[in-house]
Amino acid sequence: MKVGIIAWRAAQERLPTLMALAARNIHLESTRCPLCGDYDETSDHLFVSCQSSQVIWQVIAQWCKVPTLYAFSIKDLLDFHLTIQGTEKRRKVIHAMVLITIWSIWKLRNDRVFNQAETLHSKTIEEIKSLGYLWVRCRSKESDITWNSWRRFDVFTK
Numbered sequence: 001m002k003v004g005i006i007a008w009r010a011a012q013e014r015l016p017t018l019m020a021l022a023a024r025n026i027h028l029e030s031t032r033c034p035l036c037g038d039y040d041e042t043s044d045h046l047f048v049s050c051q052s053s054q055v056i057w058q059v060i061a062q063w064c065k066v067p068t069l070y071a072f073s074i075k076d077l078l079d080f081h082l083t084i085q086g087t088e089k090r091r092k093v094i095h096a097m098v099l100i101t102i103w104s105i106w107k108l109r110n111d112r113v114f115n116q117a118e119t120l121h122s123k124t125i126e127e128i129k130s131l132g133y134l135w136v137r138c139r140s141k142e143s144d145i146t147w148n149s150w151r152r153f154d155v156f157t158k
C-alpha cells in the first residue's frame, strides 16, 4: 500500500488541492473546500482544520484509544505518534493509522470532486479500519491479530 505518498505530498504542499491549482492559474469555479464549503482548500485546511475531517480524526482517535489530535499542521499529524505512550509497536501502528486516515480523507475529497459522491463519513471510517487491518496483518508481523480484536483496537497494549 502506498498510502504514505499522499501524506508526504500533503506535507510538501504538493497535492493538487483547489488552491494549488489556482496558484498555477488553472481556472476554477470555486476554490472552496469540497468537504465543508466554508474555506479555501489547501492541504492544511483539508487534512487539519476542516470541521468535516476533524470529525473523522475524532472518531479514529477514540477508536485507537489515544487523545484527540490537536494538530495545527500536517507535520503535527505526522509527528503525532511521537506523543503516544507505550511501546514502539504501538507508536508505529498509530502512525500508520494517521497515514491511512490522510489517504482516506483525500479519497473522500476526490469522490466528492470527481464523482459528486456524497460518501458518508461512516463509510470512510469503516474503510480506514479495514485498511488498517490489512496494514497490520502484512506489515507488523502480528498475523495473529483477529478482526474482532482489531475492531476493538485491543492490540499492542503491552
Ligand SMILES: [Zn+2]
Residues within 6 Å of the ligand: 033, 034, 035, 036, 037, 038, 039, 045, 046, 049, 050, 051, 052
Ligand atoms: Zn473544509
